[in-house]
Amino acid sequence: MREFKRRSRVLLIDDNADHLRGVKELITLESCYDVVGTTTSANIGINLAKKYRPDIILMDINMPEKDGLQAIQEIEKLDLGIRVIALSGYDDADLIFRAMKIGAKGYVLKTMASAQLIYAMDEVAAGKIYLPTALTSRFFEYFQNSFKEETKISSEENLLTYLTAREEEVLDLLTQGNNYKSIAGKLFISETTVKTHVNNIFQKLQVNDRTQAVLYALNNGFANRRLSKIAV
Amino acid sequence: MREFKRRSRVLLIDDNADHLRGVKELITLESCYDVVGTTTSANIGINLAKKYRPDIILMDINMPEKDGLQAIQEIEKLDLGIRVIALSGYDDADLIFRAMKIGAKGYVLKTMASAQLIYAMDEVAAGKIYLPTALTSRFFEYFQNSFKEETKISSEENLLTYLTAREEEVLDLLTQGNNYKSIAGKLFISETTVKTHVNNIFQKLQVNDRTQAVLYALNNGFANRRLSKIAV
DNA sequence: CGAATTATCAATCCAAAGATGTAGGACAAA
DNA sequence: TTTGTCCTACATCTTTGGATTGATAATTCG
Numbered sequence: 001m002r003e004f005k006r007r008s009r010v011l012l013i014d015d016n017a018d019h020l021r022g023v024k025e026l027i028t029l030e031s032c033y034d035v036v037g038t039t040t041s042a043n044i045g046i047n048l049a050k051k052y053r054p055d056i057i058l059m060d061i062n063m064p065e066k067d068g069l070q071a072i073q074e075i076e077k078l079d080l081g082i083r084v085i086a087l088s089g090y091d092d093a094d095l096i097f098r099a100m101k102i103g104a105k106g107y108v109l110k111t112m113a114s115a116q117l118i119y120a121m122d123e124v125a126a127g128k129i130y131l132p133t134a135l136t137s138r139f140f141e142y143f144q145n146s147f148k149e150e151t152k153i154s155s156e157e158n159l160l161t162y163l164t165a166r167e168e169e170v171l172d173l174l175t176q177g178n179n180y181k182s183i184a185g186k187l188f189i190s191e192t193t194v195k196t197h198v199n200n201i202f203q204k205l206q207v208n209d210r211t212q213a214v215l216y217a218l219n220n221g222f223a224n225r226r227l228s229k230i231a232v
Numbered sequence: 233m234r235e236f237k238r239r240s241r242v243l244l245i246d247d248n249a250d251h252l253r254g255v256k257e258l259i260t261l262e263s264c265y266d267v268v269g270t271t272t273s274a275n276i277g278i279n280l281a282k283k284y285r286p287d288i289i290l291m292d293i294n295m296p297e298k299d300g301l302q303a304i305q306e307i308e309k310l311d312l313g314i315r316v317i318a319l320s321g322y323d324d325a326d327l328i329f330r331a332m333k334i335g336a337k338g339y340v341l342k343t344m345a346s347a348q349l350i351y352a353m354d355e356v357a358a359g360k361i362y363l364p365t366a367l368t369s370r371f372f373e374y375f376q377n378s379f380k381e382e383t384k385i386s387s388e389e390n391l392l393t394y395l396t397a398r399e400e401e402v403l404d405l406l407t408q409g410n411n412y413k414s415i416a417g418k419l420f421i422s423e424t425t426v427k428t429h430v431n432n433i434f435q436k437l438q439v440n441d442r443t444q445a446v447l448y449a450l451n452n453g454f455a456n457r458r459l460s461k462i463a464v
Numbered sequence: 465c466g467a468a469t470t471a472t473c474a475a476t477c478c479a480a481a482g483a484t485g486t487a488g489g490a491c492a493a494a
Numbered sequence: 495t496t497t498g499t500c501c502t503a504c505a506t507c508t509t510t511g512g513a514t515t516g517a518t519a520a521t522t523c524g
Binding site for chain 4: 167190196
């Protein structure tokens with residue numbers, strides 16, 4: 001067993017050269033991380049990431065040339081196990097949300113104390129995900145808001161509640177693209193029975209055909225409630 | 233201007249009477265909150281919430297009788313501005329995620345130090361959302377995971393890209409539940425033309441009927457890319 | 465220009481879906 | 495026991511949907 005663990009390697013990407021230099025100094029002097037590269041270009045950064053395989057990348061996400069979020073996404077897609085911490089000047093909830101959604105392991109404001117940056121790196125290096133408390137609160141406000149509308153919709157009268165258990169089973173199979181024969185086979189009942197159920201479903205959901213029934217089901221939280229209004 | 237702010241009022245809901253008593257004592261003795269009610273029943277709790285309008289509710293979400301999450305949802309639906317903190321014995325990522333999704337303003341483990349509970353209440357009373365750091369990390373792992381699959385899918389070959397502009401228009405109308413006649417009317421073309429397009433769509437998407445085509449479209453980011461695999 | 469793609473329309477045929485009415489048995493609530 | 499709901503099933507009929515073939519005009523592209 002090794003007694004010491006390898007010093008974690010860090011890559012810095014920030015279009016602001018001054019800030020880049022400052023962060024490099026900070027890390028070099030006051031932490032146990034090795035800076036393996038610095039660049040002001042997101043594209044170059046991605047290439048450096050492939051080349052040097054750092055453990056951590058500090059990525060400024062407010063860059064004019066190339067979107068930092070996109071860069072994070074590309075790095076995540078490489079699937080090299082590189083953990084990216086987003087650096088930003090803004091505590092904008094939407095930015096935080098998007099960064100975390102695409103896989104950032106942390107989000108730190110440039111205005112925060114340098115100790116906090118080091119701490120974030122420590123946490124992330126340890127495999128955790130780190131968000132400063134203030135930003136976490138911001139994130140959750142945004143997060144919960146994005147579901148509020150949805151909740152409102154689904155708390156309106158939902159015609160799905162009128163369906164019997166059996167009808168729900170049938171509808172479930174409909175939402176998987178099955179036809180009458182297939183449903184009959186899966187439920188071990190005759191095709192005509194399925195037709196009866198499906199017709200009853202149409203009546204209850206006030207639709208004219210199976211496609212509309214399926215759409216109603218999906219849009220009103222049937223079974224796999226996977227709809228959210230979240231988009232990157 | 234008032235110099236002192238009103239002491240915040242708290243309602244406790246926990247099916248475990250012992251724990252309930254313990255928490256009540258803790259809050260009464262060691263915090264500045266008024267316990268306005270305690271109950272072991274989620275249903276009664278909801279009624280007490282309506283009656284006493286507490287500022288905060290501590291809600292055990294691991295109750296056999298009635299699901300605590302559901303109770304939170306109902307309280308949120310009341311829209312009385314009551315801020316609910318979920319209490320749980322488990323740091324299960326899925327539980328945490330669902331609690332936060334439906335609007336819990338905090339999530340605290342029963343095993344945590346009592347000081348942490350008080351702190352959480354302070355934060356929540358101040359209008360923030362509070363999650364212990366360890367649970368935040370858990371939450372984000374789950375959160376990011378739920379988007380990983382999606383990213384993977386959308387980066388795989390998407391048969392939708394083979395569709396022509398006109399076919400996309402037709403498919404769009406299909407995903408709105410239109411039949412041939414309706415689509416023909418909306419695009420000012422004959423029904424047979426629509427049939428041709430639809431058949432070509434089937435070929436390209438490798439499906440057998442319109443329902444499957446619609447499902448493929450929705451699951452592969454057609455138009456409204458709002459699908460995520462998150463479920464309550 | 466010539467070739468390929470696309471959008472349009474038609475005829476035909478068969479299969480599937482949808483509408484409607486009827487009915488027996490199981491089961492639970494009143 | 496009666497009433498009602500639910501699940502099952504069938505017959506019949508109409509409409510819609512889907513497959514196939516073929517054809518014309520417009521557009522795009524090399």
